[in-house]
Amino acid sequence: MLPTDTKFIEFVESLPNMEKTRNFYSLKGYSLKPFEEFLKKIEFNFRPKKRFSIVGTNGKGSLAHYLSLILKYNYSVGVYTSPHLIHALERIQINGQSVQEYELDSILKSLSKETRSRLTEFSYFEIFTLFCLLVFDKKKLDFEIWEAGLGGRLDATKLVNADTVILTKIDLDHLQILGSTKEKILLEKLGICGSFTKNIYALDPMNAALKEILLDFCKQNSIALEIFPKEIKSNNYLQTSYEFAKYIIAKESIPIDQSIQEADWDFFSKPLGRLEVINDSPLLIYDTAHNPGACSNLIADLARIYPGIVWDCVVSILPDKDVEGIISLLQNFENTDKIYSTIFAPFSIEKTKNTIPVLNENEWIKLISNNQKKLRPTLVCGSFRVYKLLKEIFIDK
Secondary structure (H helix, E strand, O other), rough: OOOOOOOHHHEEEEEEEEHHHHHHHHHHHOOOOHHOOOOOOOOOOOOOOOOEEOOOOEHHHHHHHHHHHHHHHOOOOOEEOOOOOOHHHHEEEEOOEEOOOOHHHHHHHHHHHHHHHHHOOOOHHHHHHHHHHHHHHHOOOOEHHHHOOOOOOOOOOHHOOOOOOEEEEOOOOOOHHHHHOOOHHHHHHHOOOOOOOEEEEEOOOOOOOHHHHHHHHHHHHHOOOEEOOOOOOOOOOOOHHHHHHHHHHOOOOOOOHHHHHHHHHHOOOOOOOOOOOOOOOEEEEEEOOOOHHHHHHHHHHHHHHOOOOOEEEEEOOOOOOOOOHHHHHHHOOOOEEEEEEEEOOOOOOOOOOOOOOEEEHHHHHHHHHHHHHOOOOEEEEEEEEHHHHHHHOOOOO
């Protein structure tokens, strides 16, 4: 039994967390059933006008960002997203603002003894999902946006029973859990759908086999399908996410102020950690791209946005990712000068076939600082975990 004065963050950080351990093999044999049965015993008093669930390999966070930004001009909106960049409270947002720690502490304290006694049975992600449900229930929001953590079929956010599912780009990632092909991964993602799901909005997969699976799934489950036309012009993947969000809102016939409907995507703030300009002169860009598909989009966008710029690329890739694939992409990028990788925890990896310099944490910080002094444009990409470290370098600027 948790003491009544237990702090939420202190408690949740004591729970099993696969994001930190990368022990995704523990999902073998995992079932949502215990968490589902637990949720049934908790009283939720409110359901919003609509719950959106976002699944996919790449682009979930940026889509959630733009969807919520557009909606919040006329409505109250809650967003649940992961992982976080700086602080875990970023995962639960109300109208663009992170939940306050005292709010979570208060909810934890208010739970019944029976509920509190069982909290330690669940994981970090499950408990965060539970508390997000409780926060949203208390706030009585107009719309809720839930970003899946991993996959869909076994993701805790499946249990929010979304009315509308949004499918972003499908690519190869978490192969040991989601499957070794895009087809298998797509089916895992579509497993987020439940009895409440009436429609799916999908970014055009640009792949006949994937589109066929999508069409068959929707037909068999009596779910309406809308495919966002990928040929709509955009300068980068963030603009694509913005246009996709606008498309969904229009198709949903959600009334929005005319000025917001007509606003250019540059009117809205960009999501942190996505094509983010950390420093202007010299250029230092950070992006969360951490699989070959995302990196391919990233370098194509950089070539369009910054033609002629030659980059030093510093990649921090977790060991369960396709390190070789990402490094090969960067090596083949004509605008790459030098490439570096990192070996400080949690990025300690076996030596790759590619002979590129590897940096410990002090060397990494020194390289970033020296590149700024030498006016060398630098791209930092990969894991969310280096974002905080990167920002600390510029904290006094």
